[in-house]
Amino acid sequence: MNDHAPRPASDTPVTVIGLGSMGQAIAAAFVGGGHPTTVWNRTASKADALVSKGAVLAKTPAEAIEAGGLVVVCVLDRGSAQEILGPVTDQLAGRSLLMLTSLTPTEANETSAWAAEKNIEFLGGAIMATPDLIGNPEEASLLYAGSSAVFESHKAALELLGTSTYLGDVAARASLLETGLLASMYSMFTGFFHGAALVGTEGITAKEFTALAVPWLKAMTTFLPGQAEFIDKGDYTTDVQSLEFNKGGLDHIIHISEDQGIGTSVMKPVAELIDRQIDQGHGPDSLARMIEGIKNPKA
Ligand SMILES: NC(=O)c1ccc[n+]([C@@H]2O[C@H](COP(=O)([O-])OP(=O)(O)OC[C@H]3O[C@@H](n4cnc5c(N)ncnc54)[C@H](OP(=O)(O)O)[C@@H]3O)[C@@H](O)[C@H]2O)c1
Numbered sequence: 046m047n048d049h050a051p052r053p054a055s056d057t058p059v060t061v062i063g064l065g066s067m068g069q070a071i072a073a074a075f076v077g078g079g080h081p082t083t084v085w086n087r088t089a090s091k092a093d094a095l096v097s098k099g100a101v102l103a104k105t106p107a108e109a110i111e112a113g114g115l116v117v118v119c120v121l122d123r124g125s126a127q128e129i130l131g132p133v134t135d136q137l138a139g140r141s142l143l144m145l146t147s148l149t150p151t152e153a154n155e156t157s158a159w160a161a162e163k164n165i166e167f168l169g170g171a172i173m174a175t176p177d178l179i180g181n182p183e184e185a186s187l188l189y190a191g192s193s194a195v196f197e198s199h200k201a202a203l204e205l206l207g208t209s210t211y212l213g214d215v216a217a218r219a220s221l222l223e224t225g226l227l228a229s230m231y232s233m234f235t236g237f238f239h240g241a242a243l244v245g246t247e248g249i250t251a252k253e254f255t256a257l258a259v260p261w262l263k264a265m266t267t268f269l270p271g272q273a274e275f276i277d278k279g280d281y282t283t284d285v286q287s288l289e290f291n292k293g294g295l296d297h298i299i300h301i302s303e304d305q306g307i308g309t310s311v312m313k314p315v316a317e318l319i320d321r322q323i324d325q326g327h328g329p330d331s332l333a334r335m336i337e338g339i340k341n342p343k344a
Pocket of ligand 1: 087
């Protein structure tokens with residue numbers, strides 16, 4: 046190969062700072078993909094297994110940064126990332142920094158602004174996976190926001206971790222989207238728990254319930270794109286599934302739950318969101334209008 050020929054992506058040296066359970070999985074995926082991989086961790090012994098597979102253990106964060114075309118930081122939180130990176134900003138200048146440490150949207154934007162000031166190319170990421178799923182594109186999804194140059198030039202390496210989605214140059218977006226997905230997940234689980242508690246009052250097991258709940262919930266997800274259309278247009282006019290129609294259903298669920306002697310703390314806030322919109326005269330509108338009460342808790 047001559048000096049000017051493009052190098053295969055797996056030649057790109059990568060550095061992983063932070064070898065907790067997630068950092069170790071990330072570094073292992075890079076090593077497995079053939080990337081020269083340098084690692085650093087406060088507790089050096091956590092690098093042993095990676096070193097036996099070919100990773101190089103740096104003695105200091107500065108040494109680790111010098112080795113990497115892409116520097117990935119995956120430590121506990123923003124505070125620990127700052128402790129590590131604060132003293133080595135000179136080494137980071139001109140380099141690509143991928144922050145896979147979980148940050149809030151505000152922290153991500155502040156970190157992005159700090160990086161811009163220090164001439165560091167910054168990409169933020171959110172990991173929608175547990176460490177055991179890293180390296181499996183069907184199960185691990187990673188959301189990225191920040192420098193498109195970092196994302197594009199290291200896409201092949203990032204694909205080794207899981208499916209990659211780039212969300213634009215505002216760093217907060219990755220963390221915000223992650224939080225939105227988690228909020229959807231917790232609400233779905235909580236609704237499922239309410240249903241399981243309800244059917245359990247007549248001896249139906251959670252397993253029996255699940256056999257019907259899984260296809261039901263899957264079928265319901267087909268309505269999400271339609272709901273999204275109402276939300277994005279801000280026009281909730283409909284002739285099906287109005288708030289008034291759904292109020293009947295919710296009142297029914299609350300009434301039956303009380304009759305069966307279980308709590309209503311999951312369903313009552315849902316009914317309240319519907320009632321608030323109806324009280325404001327929006328009864329004929331789509332159920333999607335509930336989002337207005339979430340966006341503005343006083344509305
Ligand atoms: N695990 C998951 O399922 C998961 C999923 C999505 C996102 N994440 C995110 O990934 C990041 C890492 O998570 P993890 O599961 O790998 O956590 P972890 O297993 O608890 O590891 C924490 C890492 O942070 C380092 N650390 C903590 N405080 C430090 C300090 N003051 N100075 C230097 N290093 C410090 C630890 O070093 P020592 O080894 O020396 O203690 C270790 O490398 C977190 O932001 C987490 O939210 C994790």
